[in-house]
Amino acid sequence: MLRLTWVQPEDLIGHELRQAAQDGREPSAVAARWRAAGGPEAPLTAGASPRPASPYLRLLATDLLDELADLPSALADDEPTDLARITSLCPDWPVATGGRAARPARLEAAWLGRAVGCLLGKPVEKLPLTAIRDLARATGNWPLTGYFTARGVPGELLARHPWNRRSAATSLAENIDGMPEDDDLNYPLLNLLVLQRHGRAFTTTDVARVWLDELPAGRTFTAERVAYRNLLSGLEPPLTARRHNPFREWIGALIRADVHGWTNPGDPAAAAGQAHRDATLTHTANGVYAAMFTAAVIATAATGDHDVHACLRTGLTVVPPRSRLARAVRRAVRLARDHTDFDTVVDLLHDTYAATHHWVHAVPNTALIAAALTHADGDFTGSVRRAVSGGWDTDSNGATAGSVAALLAGSPRALPERWTAPLKNRLATSVGDFHGAGFDTLARLTHLEATRP
Incomplete structure (x- = not known):
């Protein structure tokens, strides 16, 4: 059935x-x-x-x-979804600092970094934190220094904690053959199509049209699937994000934010504005803030002029400061600065959120991404392995941390070959005509949108 x-x-x-x-x-x-x-x-x-x-x-x-x-919210004044109200609550809303469009090489690094982090997290998505640690330790891969492998894992451990069913055949070290399809890469591709067809002045309705034209319904999950159903029922944005959508503060809008940052280097406000128009198709409040925060962080990183800590501080300037997401990110950054052992940081975050938040909720996952980037000081390998080893939405967190850290690294050559070589410069997807595209090609297409008047 x-x-x-x-x-x-x-x-x-x-x-x-x-x-x-x-x-x-x-x-x-x-x-x-x-x-x-x-x-x-x-x-x-x-x-x-x-x-x-x-x-x-x-x-x-x-x-x-x-x-x-219909129930009223006691948090409505501190956590609006309307962009004008969001900006009114942000006293340090950023101004454009100029900055040239990121070079294609930097954008290629960003696409690669996103793919690497996603691929690292795919086999252990949905697994509890203890299982992730046990599976990695069983093969001497803790802290993570390479992709997960089933070689050497005791059968009893795999029986208790099997790999993610959809990902095991394509995402373990022994069977990686290019970047397999994943929603964490599909959505950046969709947003590239949005920019190609509608420019940076696109509307939320334009995003919806591209989805209906290019995104198979079976490739959507949680808030995106509810919004897709709402579109087919005749509802229009922003009602698509609200109607029977309990996932409206989950991570789906965050994973769509990278392209908005990549195409607005030095202008985190513009990146956040694009991310808002995209996110409000499916999300509200903290789900939207997570996307705006990520876009602003990436727009700042894309200039190559700032360290990761400045990027994260800029990201917080587009988030209402009394919101749950802002408080969670600020605390996560403090924890990462206060503890030398990242496992301790992760355990404290899980103590706070695991019992009350779904593992795909944007608040704890955004906090974990910020903690990983802070603790690793923006180093690529350090960032992706911390983001994935922290559990929750492992592939999404690895993807976002990888995108930011790779931008800071500056070029594909700066990323360790043990991470990038298995991708073979080839991406699988069901979106548009991108199946089989290389990351160098995607970088050039992204650069064209970043330089379009």
Whole structure:
């Protein structure tokens, strides 16, 4: 039986109850009604519960999702989604510092860095932190110095903690043959198409049109799948991000932000503005801030004139300072400065967020990325291995950390060959005509958009 993931009301309601508590609403009465009716908790890792709900539970879940949407938020004043209100809360909103378009070589490094970090994290996506550590240690690969491998891992350990099912065949050291398809690379490609077709003045509706033309629905997950369904139901942005979407503060908008930074070197405000128009198709509040923060960090790094710490500080200037995301990033950076052992930093972050936030939520994942970049002082290998070894959304975190650190490195030659050689300058994707494209080609296409008037 086909169980469509990430859209069934009975699977959304548990996530929405948790999200409501996080964004300042009081969901306890709704939660009591759901549980009294026998409603299940949200699936821990999958997008659908093992068995379909009864027609009664499905109708009840739909009604309760509507009730939760009507609850007022105590955090609304500190965490708006409207760009004008966001900027009004940011006293240090950045101004353009000029800067030339990043050289194609620097952009090629960024594309490669994103792919390397993603590929490193793919086999252990969804695994608990202890499993990631045990699997790496079993092969003498801790701290991570290369891609994960199954060679030498005890069978009993693999039985308890199997690799990510979708990724094991293409993402372990022994079977990597080019960069396999992943949503963390598909979305930058889609945003490259958005810029090619609509320029940097694109609208959120333009993003939606490109998605409907180029993005297979089966390649979407969480907030993106809900927004896609909402588009097909006739809803328009920004309602597409709000209607029955408990994933609106998860990591999906963040992983789409790189191209906005790559094409606006020295102008973090413009990068954040592009990221906002993109993100509001699918996300609200902290989900949007994560994308804006990332775009601003990358726009600053793309000039080659700043260290990673200045880039992160600039990223925070486009995030409302009293928001949950800003507080999480500031704390993560402090932890990374205060502790020489990064495992300690990771454990403290997990102590804070693991029990209350889904492993794909933007707040803890953005904090982990910032901590990894800070602790590694922007070094490429140090950044990607810390981001992945910290767990949660391993491939997405590795991809973003890799993009930033590779920009700072400045060229493909500055990235260790043990990371880049297995990619064979070849990317698999279902987006547009990019299947099989080389990272050098993608860099040239990105440079064209960065230099377009």
